Amino acid sequence: MTKIVPQPGIMDIALYEGGKSKVEGVSNVIKLSSNENPFGPSPAAQEAVKRSVHELHRYPSTDHAELRNAIAEVHGLNADQIICGVGSDEIITFLCQAYAGPGDEVIHTEHGFAMYRISTLAAGATPVEVKERERVTDVDSILEACTERTRLVFIANPNNPTGTMIGMAEVERLAEGLPEQCLLVLDGAYAEYVEGYDGGAKLVDMRDNVVMTRTFSKLYGLGGLRVGWGYAPREVIDVLGRIRGPFNLSSTALAAAEASVRDLAFAEKCRDENTRLRAWLSEALAEHGVPTDTSTANFVLARFGSQQEAEDCDNYLQTQGLIVRRVAGYKLPNCLRITVGDEASCRRVAYCIGQFKAGAR
Numbered sequence: 001m002t003k004i005v006p007q008p009g010i011m012d013i014a015l016y017e018g019g020k021s022k023v024e025g026v027s028n029v030i031k032l033s034s035n036e037n038p039f040g041p042s043p044a045a046q047e048a049v050k051r052s053v054h055e056l057h058r059y060p061s062t063d064h065a066e067l068r069n070a071i072a073e074v075h076g077l078n079a080d081q082i083i084c085g086v087g088s089d090e091i092i093t094f095l096c097q098a099y100a101g102p103g104d105e106v107i108h109t110e111h112g113f114a115m116y117r118i119s120t121l122a123a124g125a126t127p128v129e130v131k132e133r134e135r136v137t138d139v140d141s142i143l144e145a146c147t148e149r150t151r152l153v154f155i156a157n158p159n160n161p162t163g164t165m166i167g168m169a170e171v172e173r174l175a176e177g178l179p180e181q182c183l184l185v186l187d188g189a190y191a192e193y194v195e196g197y198d199g200g201a202k203l204v205d206m207r208d209n210v211v212m213t214r215t216f217s218k219l220y221g222l223g224g225l226r227v228g229w230g231y232a233p234r235e236v237i238d239v240l241g242r243i244r245g246p247f248n249l250s251s252t253a254l255a256a257a258e259a260s261v262r263d264l265a266f267a268e269k270c271r272d273e274n275t276r277l278r279a280w281l282s283e284a285l286a287e288h289g290v291p292t293d294t295s296t297a298n299f300v301l302a303r304f305g306s307q308q309e310a311e312d313c314d315n316y317l318q319t320q321g322l323i324v325r326r327v328a329g330y331k332l333p334n335c336l337r338i339t340v341g342d343e344a345s346c347r348r349v350a351y352c353i354g355q356f357k358a359g360a361r
């Protein structure tokens with residue numbers, strides 16, 4: 001037996017399974033498994049990528065000033081309280097590395113995003129899972145689970161994979177009730193889909209124990225370039241900046257993200273289409289006897305009668321060239337998560353689920 005062993009906790013991490021993008025023997029699949037923007041990246045971002053090619057021999061910016069300034073301008077934030085990362089995944093990792101270690105606890109909710117547990121275990125800390133109420137984040141359960149060892153609480157608002165969210169009054173009650181050594185991380189990966197919601201940015205400005213994370217992978221359609229950011233009190237930014245690799249973001253990714261965040265018209269169009277098609281899809285599925293939770297994001301969580309039925313439906317959809325997401329790993333075995341695609345994809349997935357419910361296998 002080798003004496004070279006990983007740190008405690010590492011082998012407790014289940015390998016992350018991403019959304020599938022292929023079905024054996026089926027061409028032209030419609031991929032509705034990773035909450036990607038069906039309209040792709042903004043044309044301005046595509047132009048920025050092309051322009052960036054001529055400078056690829058140069059190292060990228062280390063301070064990300066141009067992107068941070070653009071984000072700050074568009075969202076009305078302070079640029080010196082922003083940190084950019086390789087997707088918001090990297091910001092989550094920085095937070096765990098910086099604030100949680102052996103003996104510390106990190107809270108996430110029952111159906112919370114997989115990276116919270118992965119990054120917690122990778123940092124040598126202990127993940128603590130708390131119950132939700134009917135697939136909605138429950139502030140009381142979180143507060144009850146806090147101990148003197150709790151260092152971080154992660155909630156995604158809206159949450160993935162449930163799509164549900166809690167109001168700011170509840171978020172504020174949570175921030176107010178946390179022990180003093182604990183940071184609240186508001187993961188706003190889907191915040192842009194909620195009209196008039198700032199992802200908790202104002203709360204970050206008002207308090208010293210709240211951090212917000214955001215991404216360019218969803219509404220901005222840049223999942224393939226990996227850009228996310230965090231908004232935090234200056235002391236937290238100082239801490240995270242010390243562990244961030246100096247060239248963590250490529251010049252291409254930085255240029256595309258900056259162009260995207262400035263393309264307000266494209267973002268608005270994507271948001272409006274998502275809102276319209278999400279309502280249509282939820283209603284169509286309900287008519288086929290498949291209820292969904294009230295989603296505030298770019299996907300819906302479709303509930304079936306049993307795990308078997310959900311799996312059978314998923315298998316049938318695959319034969320029809322449709323890929324959706326099984327979420328048994330998120331302790332939702334009866335459910336399938338379906339990204340809100342463009343109109344044709346929404347119609348196709350609703351039609352096929354209708355066929356399945358009518359007996360097609």
Ligand code: PMP
Binds near residue numbers: 156160214215223227
């Ligand atoms: N948070 C949540 C809730 C997510 O669903 C995702 C993507 N699946 C992320 C964070 C990470 O996104 P990215 O690293 O692409 O920014």
